Amino acid sequence: MDMNKEQLNVFLEMSTVLTAFSEYELKGTGQLEAYFNTVVEIVGQGIMDELLNAFAEVKKIANNNEAILNKQLRFQLLSNDKLGPITRNIIKMWFIGSWYQLPNAWRENYGESQKDITFVVSANSFIEGLLWPSIDSHPPGAKAPGYGTWTNKPQITEL
Amino acid sequence: MRHLKRVVTHQTVLEKEYDVVVVGSGISGSIIASELSQKGYKILILEAGPGKDLTLAGYEKYLNHFYTATSKDNNAPYKRNPNAPMPRSVDVKKKEPGKPNTDSYLVQNGPFISDFTYSRVVGGTTMHFESKLPRMLPEDFNILSTYGHGLDWPIQYKDLMPYYRKAEFEMGVSGDVSTQTFSKQKAYADDYVFPMQEMPPSYLDKCVAKDVDGAEVKLAGETYALKIRTFPQGRNGIPNKNYKKFNNGELFTPVGAVSEHQVEEGERCQGNNNCTPICPVQAKYDGRKTLAKALGTGNVDILPQTVASRVVIDPNTGKVDQIIYKSYQELDSEEHTTGTIKAKLFVLAANAVENARLMLASGLNSSSDQMGRNLMDHPYILTWALLPEIAGTTRGTICTSGISDLRNGDFRSKQAAFAVDIHNDGWGWATGGAETNLLNIVDNQNKFGKDLRNELVHQISKQLLLANMVEMMPDPKNRITVDPKYVDRLGNPRPIVTMEIPEYTMEGISFARQLSKSIFQRLGAEDHSKYDPMDYGYLEYKGEGYAIRGGNHLAGTHIMGTNADNSVVDRNQKSWDHKNLYLVGAGSMPTIGTSNTTLTLAALCFMSVDEMVKDLEA
Numbered sequence: 001m002d003m004n005k006e007q008l009n010v011f012l013e014m015s016t017v018l019t020a021f022s023e024y025e026l027k028g029t030g031q032l033e034a035y036f037n038t039v040v041e042i043v044g045q046g047i048m049d050e051l052l053n054a055f056a057e058v059k060k061i062a063n064n065n066e067a068i069l070n071k072q073l074r075f076q077l078l079s080n081d082k083l084g085p086i087t088r089n090i091i092k093m094w095f096i097g098s099w100y101q102l103p104n105a106w107r108e109n110y111g112e113s114q115k116d117i118t119f120v121v122s123a124n125s126f127i128e129g130l131l132w133p134s135i136d137s138h139p140p141g142a143k144a145p146g147y148g149t150w151t152n153k154p155q156i157t158e159l
Numbered sequence: 160m161r162h163l164k165r166v167v168t169h170q171t172v173l174e175k176e177y178d179v180v181v182v183g184s185g186i187s188g189s190i191i192a193s194e195l196s197q198k199g200y201k202i203l204i205l206e207a208g209p210g211k212d213l214t215l216a217g218y219e220k221y222l223n224h225f226y227t228a229t230s231k232d233n234n235a236p237y238k239r240n241p242n243a244p245m246p247r248s249v250d251v252k253k254k255e256p257g258k259p260n261t262d263s264y265l266v267q268n269g270p271f272i273s274d275f276t277y278s279r280v281v282g283g284t285t286m287h288f289e290s291k292l293p294r295m296l297p298e299d300f301n302i303l304s305t306y307g308h309g310l311d312w313p314i315q316y317k318d319l320m321p322y323y324r325k326a327e328f329e330m331g332v333s334g335d336v337s338t339q340t341f342s343k344q345k346a347y348a349d350d351y352v353f354p355m356q357e358m359p360p361s362y363l364d365k366c367v368a369k370d371v372d373g374a375e376v377k378l379a380g381e382t383y384a385l386k387i388r389t390f391p392q393g394r395n396g397i398p399n400k401n402y403k404k405f406n407n408g409e410l411f412t413p414v415g416a417v418s419e420h421q422v423e424e425g426e427r428c429q430g431n432n433n434c435t436p437i438c439p440v441q442a443k444y445d446g447r448k449t450l451a452k453a454l455g456t457g458n459v460d461i462l463p464q465t466v467a468s469r470v471v472i473d474p475n476t477g478k479v480d481q482i483i484y485k486s487y488q489e490l491d492s493e494e495h496t497t498g499t500i501k502a503k504l505f506v507l508a509a510n511a512v513e514n515a516r517l518m519l520a521s522g523l524n525s526s527s528d529q530m531g532r533n534l535m536d537h538p539y540i541l542t543w544a545l546l547p548e549i550a551g552t553t554r555g556t557i558c559t560s561g562i563s564d565l566r567n568g569d570f571r572s573k574q575a576a577f578a579v580d581i582h583n584d585g586w587g588w589a590t591g592g593a594e595t596n597l598l599n600i601v602d603n604q605n606k607f608g609k610d611l612r613n614e615l616v617h618q619i620s621k622q623l624l625l626a627n628m629v630e631m632m633p634d635p636k637n638r639i640t641v642d643p644k645y646v647d648r649l650g651n652p653r654p655i656v657t658m659e660i661p662e663y664t665m666e667g668i669s670f671a672r673q674l675s676k677s678i679f680q681r682l683g684a685e686d687h688s689k690y691d692p693m694d695y696g697y698l699e700y701k702g703e704g705y706a707i708r709g710g711n712h713l714a715g716t717h718i719m720g721t722n723a724d725n726s727v728v729d730r731n732q733k734s735w736d737h738k739n740l741y742l743v744g745a746g747s748m749p750t751i752g753t754s755n756t757t758l759t760l761a762a763l764c765f766m767s768v769d770e771m772v773k774d775l776e777a
Contacts, residue, residue, distance in 0.1 A: 020608040070608070077607070088601050091611070095597050098229065123226035131597055134612045135620045137432075137553040140584065140592075141439045143224060144429035147396070150555030150583065151359040157614055159609040 007052055011036050014055040017073060018091045020159060021130055026094070029128035034121055035093045042099065042115050043086055051083050058077070082110055097125030165454040166210050168462055169486060169498055175460070177203040178775055180482060180502040182467040182517070184210075185283020186446040186757060187744040188508030190329065193453035194768040200775060202459045202501065204450075205484055207509070208280035209477040210403045210463025213447065213454075215418040219287075221423050225437050227621045231592075233287040233436045233711070238601050240279070240647040242487045242495070243466050248274040250707075253695040257675040259655070266457050266645045266655040272695045273658055275536050275709030276368045279681060284510060284711065285757065287436040289557050290393035290443045291580075292332050292758040294323050296567050297344040299752035302632075306572040308663055309632040310749040312729045313721045316346070324351075324405065326761035328389075328443040329411055333428075334359050334391030341563050342666045350404070354411035355396040358428065361583045362513035363557035364389075366546060367623065368560075372682050376674065379570035387581070389560045393444035394428045416441035432638065433582055464488070467509070468497070468651055470740070472708040478739045481504045485649045488722040508764075511746035512654050515639045515716035518673040518742070525727045526716075526736050531640055533633035533718045535751050537710030538628050538660055540668045541589040542675035544684035553584040553593065553619060558626075566753040575630035575667025578753045579674075579767035585622035587690070588708070591617050623684060630753050631664045633715045639721075640765075660707065664761045665700040672705065712756045714745035731770035732763060739774070743767055 013027055016037075026032060052151050054076045062069035073086060085106045092100055101107075101118045120126050127142040131155045136154040178200040181188040192202045212216035221236035228235040232248045250263035251274040260267040267273070277284040299449035301503035302309040322556035333355035336347050360368075376383045395413035402411050415425035425441035435441050441448075453459045457575035473480040482505060487495040507514045524530045525602040570576075582588065586595075598619045600606050606614050608681040637659060660668075672688075679686045690697060690706035697706050719727025723735035732747045734740040743764050745756040 013729075018607050020612050038229075073607070078607070078708060091601050091607055092597065094734075095611075096594050096614075098594075100598070118229055120188065120227045120229060123223045126226045126777055131593055131615060131619075133551060134615045135593075136551065137620075140231070140553070141222065141431050141433035141437065144431040144440070146429055147427045148359045149560070150361045150430045150551070151365070153362055154549060154551035154554065154620065156551075158613050158616070 004117065007048070008032065008036055009057060010052045013059075014052070015094060017069065018087065019094045019130060021094070029130070031094075031097070031121070031125050031128050033109065034125060035090065038093065038099055038121055039086065042113050043110075047086065047110070048089070051077070054080070054083055074104060082106070092126070093121060095131040096129045097121055097127070161579060165459060166213070166463060168656060169462065169496070170756060172203060172460065172462060173502065175201070177201045177205070177500075179504045179506060179771070180205065180500050180738045181506045181508055182482065183283060183507070183509035183513070184446065184450055184461060185508060185510065186285045186449065188450035189446045189453055190764040191506055191508065191743065191771070192459045193449050195771060196453050196456040198456035198772060200213050202453070203502065204459065204461040204469050205465045205482070205500070206281055206458070206463045207466040208240065208463065210281050210461060212281050213417060213419075213451070215416060215420070215422055218417070218441070221232055221437055222439050231436065234278055235510045236286070236437045237278065237280055238490055239262055240490045242464070242490065242493065242649050243279045245279045246276045247604060248276055250694050253693060261645060264653055266653055268655055268657040270760075271354065271658045271660050271698065271707070273536060273656065273709040273711060274696065275711050277711060277713065278402060279513070279514065282445045283452065285444065285446040288711070288757060289435045289755070290757075291341065291558060291755045292327070292330060292334075292391045292393045293563070293754045294346065295752045295754040295759050296342040297346055298342060298567055299398055299754070302571070302750055302752070308571065310718075313719055313749060318343070319759070319766065322765040323456060324760035325765040328354060328406070329449060329631070329634055330393035330412070330758070330761060331355065331411070332391045333394055333396035335389060338388035341566050343567070352401045352405075353391055353397050354399060355413070356399050358392055358394060358396055358556060358559050359667045360387070360389055360478065360560045362551040362683040363583055363623065364549060364581055365556070366550040366579055367682065370666050371678055374678070374681060376565065378565070378568065378670075378737065379573060381568055381570070383564045383568065385562055385564050387560050388563060390558065392556065393554060394434070395426055395442045401490060414444075414448045417447045428556060430555050432553055432555060432557065441697070450678050454680060458531050462486070466649060466651060467517055468520070468599060470505070470523060471516060472523065472737060477737055483608040487634065487649065489690070495649055497516070502624070504741070506741045506743055506771075507730065508743045510744055511713040511716045512639055514746045516654045516742065518717070519639070519641045521729075524732075527721050527726055529635065529718055529725070531716050531729050532635040532638045533715035534637040534639055534656070534658060534713070535631050535633055535715040537628045537709040537712045537751065538630055538631055538668065539710050540671055541624060541673060541708060542686070542688045543586045543589050543622065543726065544682070544686045544688070545618070545622040546623050547615065547683045549620045551620060551622065551771065552563070552583065552622040557584050558582055573666065573668060575664045576753045577627050577629040577667050577671050579671070580626040580628065582624040582626055585619060586624050588626065596696055610748065625675050625678070627668070627675065628710055628753060629664050629667040629671060631751070632661060632750060633718065634661060638717055644698065645710050660698060665698070668707070669700055672703070712745065712751060713757055714748045714751045717742040717746040718749050719747040720749065732767045741767060741771065
């Protein structure tokens with residue numbers, strides 16, 4: 001797929017706000033393009049454009065104020081009938097590597113895609129889920145920390 | 160080792176003569192094939208599932224299938240195979256009144272609906288077992304005469320002791336014998352140690368231990384002081400120097416990954432927290448490790464994708480004449496050929512359900528009429544709570560420690576004994592795992608960014624799940640049957656399960672639930688356990704509801720006893736009715752106590768080999 005580089009950057013920036021992981025960490029998963037493509041393949045380029053434009057608008061209003069950014073993200077994206085479920089799915093992809101079928105109400109109102117089923121994006125996306133580093137752990141069955149490490153106190157600090 | 164060369168075709172098999180045909184390439188079949196082939200006997204193994212996982216690449220396909228599966232249940236690593244179907248927990252549904260559940264492989268007659276599973280692939284159910292390997296207790300072998308419940312075994316603990324050692328060597332047990340002291344009798348020789356040092360306890364174990372160790376439980380006039388102790392496990396760790404005297408002066412060598420080529424995998428557990436359903440690095444024992452050894456002798460051939468369909472008896476001698484099999488080429492096609500195999504000795508090692516299913520499908524109910532009866536499992540009652548501190552849940556092997564103090568005692572005259580596992584993987588078994596928490600936090604708690612991440616820590620890293628594994632006694636009414644109405648795609652009858660949880664077990668379940676409440680109180684943990692009346696495993700007992708889970712420790716279906724009237728097999732797992740037939744595995748066990756069955760069934764298989772050799776020499 002021919003990905004618009006500028007759009008990909010906006011998607012990345014939006015993802016840093018949604019996940020509280022840095023661009024560096026998100027890129028490090030190797031999943032950025034896969035998640036961007038998954039959204040476009042399922043909801044279409046038009047809705048992706050709307051989503052990214054809405055985020056650009058949020059950013060403009062926030063003008064680097066984090067509190068306003070978070071509030072506007074709720075107003076413009078997360079509480080929006082059309083964009084909210086997609087935004088939440090993007091969060092879920094980053095944390096666990098799966099796409100979840102959109103709610104029925106969304107599918108009725110904004111079009112059903114045959115591809116909109118619950119699935120694991122790829123073996124690597126499961127392995128790269130950010131849920132696990134969030135709890136100083138690793139995905140079950142991958143990135144094992146080594147013999148006996150489990151006996152030590154986890155290194156978890158509140159953000 | 161050149162395992163793939165031992166995967167043979169039916170044409171090759173027709174041209175050869177075998178001493179022994181073994182049905183099933185799980186741990187039982189593999190031990191028997193390995194031991195007999197080392198003595199020079201020619202063995203053929205029939206395996207119902209595909210045989211591609213003898214290479215590292217084949218194994219990694221399983222792993223990838225697991226990673227990309229939306230449901231990560233015990234059989235998630237394997238493609239659905241209608242030619243040799245296996246039970247999956249995701250297929251289980253609540254019982255509808257008045258009729259059996261028939262739309263998945265196991266036909267469930269109820270009244271209790273179990274979600275037990277097993278795997279029909281090379282290596283069998285050890286592919287997904289957790290590999291917790293406690294021995295049974297000396298008392299377990301005389302439970303009827305001591306406590307008036309269950310059955311006495313035709314052998315004693317001491318008869319099995321040398322074979323337990325063999326099994327512990329074969330499976331590479333890591334553990335500390337001093338944690339295994341809850342029998343009132345001497346269960347281990349004074350200086351005995353396991354091949355490898357114990358798996359280090361998890362940080363979660365230590366968080367629990369600091370407030371639970373020393374807690375007193377009063378039961379039937381006796382007081383038990385609880386202590387969190389590690390379990391023996393079939394998982395590679397650090398070889399124990401003191402084991403040398405049990406291994407010809409040598410340190411134990413952990414067995415690595417099964418592969419065509421040398422690979423640096425499987426040498427030591429890395430803490431993947433995924434023993435069930437699949438250890439990604441093969442540090443966990445599975446039956447293929449023994450199978451690879453068997454195939455390496457050059458005396459063992461394996462025919463995969465070949466389902467034993469009927470056991471045919473010679474009416475004159477009463478001996479097994481041949482096994483009729485159905486062999487398929489593709490998982491997604493029902494095309495198959497039918498053939499027959501002959502040998503001097505036949506060994507059914509297809510697990511407790513499948514052994515009984517095959518015999519019953521052959522019209523062989525046994526003269527005792529005990530075939531398929533006395534079906535046992537360990538019912539589990541799960542209890543789960545949120546600790547007041549971050550305990551690092553989701554790290555380590557699936558389970559490193561637990562409570563074993565209530566595995567034995569005079570209370571067993573009134574109620575079932577039980578063992579408690581601390582689940583390092585958190586609430587997954589009960590609630591669906593960390594994914595469930597994530598979805599709830601995003602969809603219902605409306606969190607994102609930092610708040611989301613902090614909430615993940617709060618909800619997951621403090622999770623404590625206690626899995627209470629409760630004893631279940633043999634009852635002839637709990638059974639496997641077959642009915643020509645219910646067949647799989649190749650026309651083989653499917654197992655019909657009839658099971659009820661006995662009151663003796665329910666008493667144990669009820670007590671275990673109360674004990675968890677008390678433990679959670681001591682820990683200052685929030686009890687989140689709840690049992691939905693719509694759950695398929697939901698049962699009420701004395702006004703309380705419980706959602707019960709299957710333990711996959713299936714046993715009893717070709718029970719061992721003292722004569723042909725009370726049992727299917729003798730102490731050597733030899734059929735009373737058919738002198739050249741052995742039915743091996745947990746199906747032979749008269750009781751299962753509070754031990755995960757695999758170590759004991761492995762020991763029984765080692766013991767049976769001695770008798771098989773006598774038969775073959777005769």
